[in-house]
Amino acid sequence: MKTTKSTKNTKNTSNKKRRWLPLFLCLFLLAAAGGVFAVSKVKPDWLYLARQSVTGLFSSAEFEAFTPEAETLQTASAEELTQGAYGCIYGTELFLVNEDHPLPAGYTPSLITYQDTEVSMSPLLEEPYRRLSEDIAARFQDTLYIRSSYRSAEEQAAEKEEQPAVAAASGASEHETGMALDVYIPYYGGYGFLKTDAGQYVNSHCWEYGFIIRYPFLKTGSTGIPFEPWHLRYVGLPHAEIMEKNSWTLEEYFERLVPGNFYRSGNYWISRQEGPTLTWPATESDFHISPDNQGGYVLWGTEQK
Numbered sequence: 543m544k545t546t547k548s549t550k551n552t553k554n555t556s557n558k559k560r561r562w563l564p565l566f567l568c569l570f571l572l573a574a575a576g577g578v579f580a581v582s583k584v585k586p587d588w589l590y591l592a593r594q595s596v597t598g599l600f601s602s603a604e605f606e607a608f609t610p611e612a613e614t615l616q617t618a619s620a621e622e623l624t625q626g627a628y629g630c631i632y633g634t635e636l637f638l639v640n641e642d643h644p645l646p647a648g649y650t651p652s653l654i655t656y657q658d659t660e661v662s663m664s665p666l667l668e669e670p671y672r673r674l675s676e677d678i679a680a681r682f683q684d685t686l687y688i689r690s691s692y693r694s695a696e697e698q699a700a701e702k703e704e705q706p707a708v709a710a711a712s713g714a715s716e717h718e719t720g721m722a723l724d725v726y727i728p729y730y731g732g733y734g735f736l737k738t739d740a741g742q743y744v745n746s747h748c749w750e751y752g753f754i755i756r757y758p759f760l761k762t763g764s765t766g767i768p769f770e771p772w773h774l775r776y777v778g779l780p781h782a783e784i785m786e787k788n789s790w791t792l793e794e795y796f797e798r799l800v801p802g803n804f805y806r807s808g809n810y811w812i813s814r815q816e817g818p819t820l821t822w823p824a825t826e827s828d829f830h831i832s833p834d835n836q837g838g839y840v841l842w843g844t845e846q847k
């Protein structure tokens with residue numbers, strides 16, 4: 543009798559359990575869906591990123607090694623060219639800064655304050671950034687703001703102390719060069735930036751203005767930094783177009799720029815050299831030099847027709 547009762551009780555309990563099971567499952571699924579929804583509020587727009595990744599598979603920019611005609615080659619010292627000889631324009635577009643290539647001690651970039659704000663940035667960024675923000679205003683009636691631009695070594699050290707997991711160590715941040723900007727749209731900062739049309743436009747088109755998304759999606763293995771859709775780095779043209787269309791990071795671009803070689807992309811030639819004597823093909827205009835922070839220089843210009 544006792545046994546029967548006990549069996550009956552067990553049956554009842556297990557029936558009760560079975561009855562509750564669908565409810566538990568429903569609650570679990572609801573909680574999971576809620577979790578996904580909550581995450582999607584702060585995570586980037588996955589659909590946009592998926593679309594952009596697929597588009598990236600089908601885009602490319604010309605980047606081919608070539609040998610310039612010997613009689614068109616000219617030579618000068620790196621010192622002469624960085625001081626403007628032969629109409630050469632000096633900039634820091636291709637200055638590589640990361641954990642492996644920190645800034646030289648005491649590095650002091652040239653800076654301007656942007657329009658009537660207190661934002662400090664390299665003079666190279668002023669005109670391209672103005673055009674980008676004006677285009678955003680015209681296209682989307684939205685205002686692009688700068689959250690962070692130039693940071694001194696002390697400010698970067700403070701940032702590192704505040705956010706040790708995400709901020710770069712002092713000397714290893716592009717913000718110390720004045721060549722990087724963290725941007726946002728009001729109420730849409732961080733990954734939320736990609737939830738706005740303006741943020742998506744910045745990510746897809748900033749190369750047209752000479753900027754790159756310096757820490758792209760799925761490129762942490764190359765840059766060492768997780769995806770930052772808000773961090774723009776100015777590298778100028780043609781470099782921004784080559785990197786964007788070929789889906790290369792700045793690190794990957796340098797892997798392809800073999801020192802001493804010449805490369806062609808559209809009307810441009812590009813060459814990375816170690817110096818101290820530098821060589822370049824006679825060039826019509828737009829002749830540039832940038833130190834690479836790896837002991838050498840990158841030269842580029844438009845080809846003489």
Ligand SMILES: [Zn+2]
Nearest residue numbers: 722723724773
């Ligand atoms: Zn940044």
